[in-house]
Amino acid sequence: MDEFLKHFRTKQLKEGTEKVMPSQCPYCSVQCTMDLIEDTVFTNKRFKAKPDKGNPTSGGRMCIKGANAHQHVYNDERITHPLLKIDGEFVPVPWELACEYIAKQFQSIQHFYGKDSIGVYGGGSLTNEVTYLLGKFARVALKTKHIDYNGRFCMSAAAAASNAAFGIDRGLSNSLQEIPDADCIILAGTNIADCQPTIVPYFRQAKKNGAFIIVSDPRETATTKLADLHLKPKPGTDAMLAHGLLKILIDEGFTDSEFIASRTNGYTQLAEDLTSISLQRVSDVTEVSIEDLKTAARKYGDAPNGFVLTARGVEQHANGSYAVGQFINLVLATGKIGRYGNGFGSITGQGNGQGGREHGQKADQLPGYRSIEEYKDRKIISDLWGIDECDLPGKGVSAYEMIEKMAQGEIKGLFVMGSNPAVSNPNGVYTEHALRQLDYLVVADMFLSETARMADLVLPVSSYLENEGTMTNMEGRVTLRKAAKPVPKTIKHDWEILCDLAKYLGAGNAFSFSSAQAIFEELRVASKGAKADYYGISYDRLSHETVCWPCPDEQHPGTQRLFDSEFAHADGRAVFSPLELEKALSEAMTNEEYPLLLTTGRLMSHYLTGVQTRRSPDLLKRDKEPLLHIHPDTAACYRIEDNELVELKSSKGTVIIRASFTTAIRKDTLFAPFHWGDSQSVNRVTQPRLDPVCKMPEFKRTAVAVVPLVEKSSTVQTPGETTYEAVD
Template structure:
């Protein structure tokens, strides 16, 4: 420890501490312009200088770079220091276009703030200022070089925190500017995440929407959770005149002050969009048109029709789906309504078509179907990251940023993906395997590990079962055989296996490229097998980590929106569990497991399902084989949807009940790392839309179940009372200083429990970890002469799922607003297709048109397209072949024919 005096205050800090951090410990703020926490200090702005006396010597130095020495006397406000800082500010102003009144950063500019503090109104240095033309080619922000102080915060943020490397300092001296090195901002590789803008201490980089407000006009800043992917980024919604005008990143546990383009710029335009449904709508059977109705008319009709169907056809003729984008409290009430009022367990959520294989697979092998380790743990600590079937730079961008940081600090990266995703460029090994061959790949990895004697025998003996059987199976999966199945290099497979096995800390991170197959659950269990084999579970920097897709898909599963599980994965098949919920809810419950969502639609076509309630899902866009989904909806006797917009699914409804968005309600989301975080009300939308839980509760009472009206906080209290893993979670606790904005990770069984960052420490939730005996089985539909190309589907950076939210942000639609398909250049040449051509795509289920993007991102014989865009939605083509365990569809492999349109 080192002992120093700072402004007369004795301070004790560890050796190696900078003066800046030592001062902060003493409660003394030192001004900085270039400094960024967690990065090597730049020391370029020189505003953070301090005066240091020791052994009769005095020096002025930058506090961000200078480390404390024993006996230092440090002065942060002496006359010498003030004059030095004033001189620095004077020099900065000499080359700064001072027009504070009209500047977007007025009131939110560090240079302005410090100039005022040190008594500078103008510069004392006359002469021509440098500068240049304003670059406003980015859709969301502008760069004004005349306001740039060359502090390099934006460059350092982009290069070392975001890890994109899209900008740099160009030229030298007074000619220096920030740019991408290739011309205008739009010409580079910028992802428009805006993290550089938030880092800028002046108005040099400014969001274009800042033209509509100033910081001092913001009425309130509301801390909430992003509604897009399941990273669970924390940010403030900034409200002016009752409307959200901006976002501001918060240093949350999973995002560390970062946001992606969707979180920063695509998370609030939809809230105020004029196309919002704000009145109940009932379809006129004669005209087919929707007509406005009162709430009493709509709710009376919905309740009476559902009860009429129940009386006539029985409880099993009804089903209800919850929304994985809505808060836990809403989801809990939906499944409770289906069980207590409909009298059935036919309830589900969209995890069925994305990560139900994770829930089922990890529950079978480990005892809990959830991510084992926190995001920070698996990006900051590992020596090796194995990324399988996941493209986090686009689907979970802030996780992608943290993986890029990991690579920069020296972490090895193994990418296992059929496409040349962005992270493949940073990978030490890229196994560009054939789609649908994950089980063969995993078995090949295990074959190498066992052949090399790298398995953890002690861990296997003490904490697992089924090893001898899996050992026998993987004997046949030699690197040469797997190379042939997966279309990869055998030596690369060996290198990857040895690299993963030998690493001290190495997590497996996977996503929909593993789950969305007819063998998706076995693919998940194969990920688990690999980790069990080398003992990389229940430890820091390791684990098996599914990146959940949507913001609350984890919560939807946790809350019991499942045909087989009550809240907290308590099994419908267990009579004791049924009895427990009968007592808690004071009603008789159906003891029979219900239908999965993907089985409800065929049942509707057969006539077994007569009535369907959907809260917030859009299966016409998201589910495979769109013709099949539309036919199912048209086969129903009665269909109700609770929605914000007239989605493609809503158009088939008999009644539409308008709810409210995440920004208009209280609640919680559970992110991919099991972290329960608060959602807070920021605005109230005018009109007749009602709180979703109030709608559900009113319906429950009309259908004969006496459900008291509860606030979101009271609903969470009820959840905690019936869900052991949530027993210690409440809104009050999540809002408390004790939790401090970091949320709580379940299991959190008691009110004094801190939550569980890492699962399976010391013991698996099921007791022993199970090696599942997985054998490779080819995909349900493979290419042939008629349909010779494999089609894969997925997400892109600029949109989320159905675009119900991101599609309302015009700039996102301008960046990426139309369907496209990636085609290998060899296939394109054979078909006479060039980049940008219109192409016709045909499968056994449908036909669409799209635009060709020709290159080498996909292998020959393979193609890939997003499902976001209605002008060519891949799900008209995809195959509804279902996994035998999770009933998840095979989005990632179907056979198509491509022709020039």
């Protein structure tokens, strides 16, 4: 028997083949690179992902999502042909018929209701080339102003605050490689250990080097375990927390007066206004002790080098852009920016969240981060595109506001590429209603997502392993992801779909691209001289190096650290965010009916709405369903048992979800991940309150109630409240 097994194994090795596919993770903003090794023995394929040691951002690391990303590419549920819905059922149709049908439907809608009756909805995981082409497609082929994308829910608050303060928006002002040399780091509203785990070693090394790490989060997470000081503010009070820290920095003399005088505007008025706020009031609002506030401020203020990094916990609020601006104030007041080991950053979420907002799929932007409302910018782009400036549509509305226009009947048709708005938008029940109101819905996706299931026509797209293009990571580092495997014959790349549809819409001359590289060459020209200047970056250059923008010419090394000598405003100075106390004191609308606060977030094993990761068996095995994190004392008050299915309710809708006890969360706060759809989509309960500046919805704070599905009759007590009789 042993001889037989030995002979069989020898035969396997002889007949086996090994194929190495260099690739890049399609998920988070680190953009880790790897070799995917396909080992074929007879007809069986086995895969192993090996991290790329030369990656300057990940440093040769890879998380479980990247290691298993290939599984969704080979999933049997993948769409392989265009699907047309006939009598409620999807039927495969040829590409030519699909494109012709889409063009006729959209043209008919626009004939009766006007050009802006069609909307385009993109995504932050699309390549720079597709991002650029999608914006051009909306404005040239469809001639509509209505285009936005799911990155509105990711980076818009930080982008608005950074533009206001610095005159430019890039995820991090510095390379991550400077983090280990910081003396103090503030991580506000970010859980990098779960969301961007491959950059955690930078922070571990900083801690090993003696850095004092402060984490602000209402939950205990894997990231808070890194902290020397964990602040647990009440959800939605981040701006007030920043006010308190700045007040201490000023009162105790930790500000850099020379930097403030020579490189900033707006400090004097801000400092004067802060005198009206007492530390006791800050403590009362945030529920962070004065002692902890002072410790945090003193450690950051006294540090020779320091970083402040924010993420969705601070940003996904109706005052998100204001809150980020207040954390930027800490950086400016201490002069901790524009030099080695010092800076500010908003940790980008999506894989191309940075590039996705730079090149034209955002409602108010044109390629290169140009403004769609500035004549000079409009003229440059319209000349490049071969149209009159007056024919270039104006500013549209944000992603959620597009949903509202669908519900109101103003947008009649929608083209979705690289997104799942039925799950990612707040107020999910209303969002589903709005999508069903459309006269015609087209979705380009790899799978029948929750949104695609509602579509009239679904177009199959290539995967990250098959689709060549550039991505821009959280550092503003542009990378080239080459195609590792051929695209199946019946599937098209995103950019090919857009070019084909443009021809059927009569705009083929402007979309005569034969490769992703050809699109990037036009993108380079479109960005030349703009804020996000990619002109000095080429595919040839990216084939052997990565480059941080801005990069104005091919001899330029790229800009790894911003603001060494000046900021991007016309006068070269940064601007302090003014004090608007009413924005820091916005209420969460809790009441007797909805007495608890819900905050949402990510899990390490899943990504966005889970369309891809839920189709990776090894990832789904780790987290099969969403869990509602609830403190045991809170659960006892509502007669909820551990591992029990409960109904989570808000004024907008309900979610069925399983309770999971944890003491790592505040008693007044619940947490749920957003990677599932249908009845388990947590966004069925979130509110559509929008930041007035950037239109970011308030995902991180929703007033909710929670009850067990199985009726239980007893007297219950709400945490911190008086006893009352429960009504089932």
